[in-house]
Amino acid sequence: MRLSNVLVILGLTLASTGAFAGPKDDFVDAVVKQCGKSQGDAEAMATPGRSGNVIKFKTCSSATIDIDGCTLQCKDASSSIGG
Amino acid sequence: MLKKLMITTAIATASFGATMSDLESRVEALEFAGYENWWKFSGNLEYRFDNVEREYKKGYTSSTFSGTSTTRTAGEKSETKHHRIYSELDIEAKPSDKLSFYGRLSAAKYMNTLNKGGGDYTADGSFNELSEGQGQGNSAVFLERAFVNYNMTKNLTLSIGRLPTIDGSPKHFSEGRPMMGQYPLLAFGGIFDGVALTYAKQMGDSLFKLRGIYTPFNQRNLDSLTDKLTSGSNKLDESVDVYSAMLEFEKVNMSWAKRVHFIYQYLYFNGLSAIPTSTSYAHIAAVGTDLTKITVTSDAELGAQRHVLYLEANGIAHTGFSAAFSYLKGKTMNTGNIAQCLDSRANGFGTCDSTVNVGTWYGKNANDSKGNAWIANVNYQFSMLNSATIGFEYMDSDKNAFLYDSSSKNLVGEYTSRGGSSMHVYWIQPVDNKFKIRVGYQTAETKATNSFGGYLGETLDINNKSTAYYSSLQFSF
Numbered sequence: 001m002r003l004s005n006v007l008v009i010l011g012l013t014l015a016s017t018g019a020f021a022g023p024k025d026d027f028v029d030a031v032v033k034q035c036g037k038s039q040g041d042a043e044a045m046a047t048p049g050r051s052g053n054v055i056k057f058k059t060c061s062s063a064t065i066d067i068d069g070c071t072l073q074c075k076d077a078s079s080s081i082g083g
Numbered sequence: 084m085l086k087k088l089m090i091t092t093a094i095a096t097a098s099f100g101a102t103m104s105d106l107e108s109r110v111e112a113l114e115f116a117g118y119e120n121w122w123k124f125s126g127n128l129e130y131r132f133d134n135v136e137r138e139y140k141k142g143y144t145s146s147t148f149s150g151t152s153t154t155r156t157a158g159e160k161s162e163t164k165h166h167r168i169y170s171e172l173d174i175e176a177k178p179s180d181k182l183s184f185y186g187r188l189s190a191a192k193y194m195n196t197l198n199k200g201g202g203d204y205t206a207d208g209s210f211n212e213l214s215e216g217q218g219q220g221n222s223a224v225f226l227e228r229a230f231v232n233y234n235m236t237k238n239l240t241l242s243i244g245r246l247p248t249i250d251g252s253p254k255h256f257s258e259g260r261p262m263m264g265q266y267p268l269l270a271f272g273g274i275f276d277g278v279a280l281t282y283a284k285q286m287g288d289s290l291f292k293l294r295g296i297y298t299p300f301n302q303r304n305l306d307s308l309t310d311k312l313t314s315g316s317n318k319l320d321e322s323v324d325v326y327s328a329m330l331e332f333e334k335v336n337m338s339w340a341k342r343v344h345f346i347y348q349y350l351y352f353n354g355l356s357a358i359p360t361s362t363s364y365a366h367i368a369a370v371g372t373d374l375t376k377i378t379v380t381s382d383a384e385l386g387a388q389r390h391v392l393y394l395e396a397n398g399i400a401h402t403g404f405s406a407a408f409s410y411l412k413g414k415t416m417n418t419g420n421i422a423q424c425l426d427s428r429a430n431g432f433g434t435c436d437s438t439v440n441v442g443t444w445y446g447k448n449a450n451d452s453k454g455n456a457w458i459a460n461v462n463y464q465f466s467m468l469n470s471a472t473i474g475f476e477y478m479d480s481d482k483n484a485f486l487y488d489s490s491s492k493n494l495v496g497e498y499t500s501r502g503g504s505s506m507h508v509y510w511i512q513p514v515d516n517k518f519k520i521r522v523g524y525q526t527a528e529t530k531a532t533n534s535f536g537g538y539l540g541e542t543l544d545i546n547n548k549s550t551a552y553y554s555s556l557q558f559s560f
Contacts, residue, residue: 033335033336034335034336034342036336059125061125061127061260061261061516061517062260062261062513062519063256063261063397064470065516066466066470071398073261073335073341073342073397075261075262076261076262077183077185078173078187078247079247079261079263080262081242081247081248081265081281081294081296082232082240082242082280083183083232083234083240083283
């Protein structure tokens, strides 16, 4: 029973991680490409939560955003044909 | 002792089971909320104030199809103030890995305009605006963009709908925003409905895109949907094909700049008949003081061929310095004639007393008109002052350049100053990442126009100078 519960929760957690991986992956990818940080450093910068760096980047409406000394170009997918 | 231990273990097991069950259901609920919530809303609201001065350094007369004319005398000046609200509500939906939808509901308006001064807007009635959305009036919501991207393969995306073609580069420089529209501004500043196919390939830090776009212009008989419109004695096709091809290249994190973005666009259409037959009445001095019936007929057609280059570099030398350059090599193909039949009431509204041949697009006679234009932008974003930005923009255009910007937030005609030049200095001050203040100063000198509506009939040499200072409070949410 306990083992099955643990497995279910582990499965759900992994599925949830997958569902919310998009914005975090986008953030990590941008930090690696635009600021030349390592994957590990970029993941350490990807702080979660309402005031975290991932959501700051995701909802950025300025031309650029500065996150922990890394200046990232913001993008508005709705202004580009084909994404 | 053993008994106590067994009891404690039993209680702990039951308690853990209940906790796990509770956690399981809570995680399930969270997961379902994530799946269910594939709609996202965001938006932008701006209050903008402009003070505009215009000086007509040279006198001229322009006309309208309804028989009225406006004469400007040399040295005439005017000064006007403008309080305007711009709101955008953006909608994004990603129901699957392949499909995404983007929509924008937008409104741009003057604040509380109670006297609308005789324009078409008067059809709404003087005070309707005070109850729009509450009373049983006419309150339109405009769909500025509504399109889907469908990923046919990893690299190939089909886009269909009302496309994000307006407000293109370099307009985002002075707005302090990411790229706001796909077509470079010099290609065409308007909203196009259509179909596009984009091939994108990421190679390391470089992104290549090749795009074909089809956005037909309709010329439709709305009085009788199953009949064609006529142009002179010819029946018109329902649509004029508008084709465009785009090549895009973007690269980040180079030794000399943080990012470069290059766009080449080709756009072509021909045979657009945009002037419908119309009838109006006016007292025209040239025909006598009696009421005159004016009937406009047209077989004038417009064509355009445009090559546009756009290059933007951000974070040059890894500083806050950014620059952009846009170049248009353009041609319009103009044929046909617009005729005004003037028929006075005294003669019984039967036959034309006289006919005025207005001419065609960009001239009195059929012509192939060539005109180029360019825009240069520089921005510097400070690392202090909350990342404030100072910027400068300069544009120069030929007399016959076909320039079109239908979203003129700027009231000096900064991007449509034919034959002259324009410049813009601005400061963008973020208060925080959701609120910014902008102030700016703009001038534009226009040296050419056409006698009817600015684009039709005889080409006039003019010298209008417009200047404006503005302030803007912009919120994103």
